[in-house]
Amino acid sequence: MEAMTRRSLASDAAGLIYEYETFQKWVQSLFQLLRQACPPGFKAPGVSQLLRADRRAFVRMQELTREGIKPRPDGMRPLDEVVRNLQLTTRSSTTCCRPLG
Numbered sequence: 001m002e003a004m005t006r007r008s009l010a011s012d013a014a015g016l017i018y019e020y021e022t023f024q025k026w027v028q029s030l031f032q033l034l035r036q037a038c039p040p041g042f043k044a045p046g047v048s049q050l051l052r053a054d055r056r057a058f059v060r061m062q063e064l065t066r067e068g069i070k071p072r073p074d075g076m077r078p079l080d081e082v083v084r085n086l087q088l089t090t091r092s093s094t095t096c097c098r099p100l101g
Contacts, residue, residue, distance in 0.1 A: 001027065001031060004023075004027040004030075004054070005024065005027065007023065008020055008022075008023035008024050008027060011023055011079075015071065015077070016069060016077060016079050017077055017079050017080050017083070018075065018076055018077050018080045019080070022079075022080050022083050022084065023083060025083075026057070026083055026086060030050050030053060030054060031050070033045055033050065033053075034046075034047070034050060057086050060082075060086065061079065061082050061083070061086070064082045064085075065078050065079060065082060
């Protein structure tokens with residue numbers, strides 16, 4: 001988790017995102033999956049699945065920001081919106097974190 005927190009801070013410092021909390025919410029949502037109880041007969045997701053989901057999310061962010069990540073005139077950055085949308089539609093990114101049967 002510390003490496004992901006450092007990545008959030010670096011993204012904020014580099015001006016890729018408007019607020020540090022934007023990425024941190026994504027990180028917290030991934031780690032929440034590790035704390036969820038899994039149904040009987042299933043194996044709990046592990047850190048490797050979490051990292052796979054995170055990588056898949058970053059690939060999706062690249063796809064959604066092909067036009068660039070420069071700040072808009074209003075100060076907002078395209079990556080903020082993309083990360084927020086990932087949090088709302090985590091199904092594709094967190095498929096790797098589903099418990100294994």
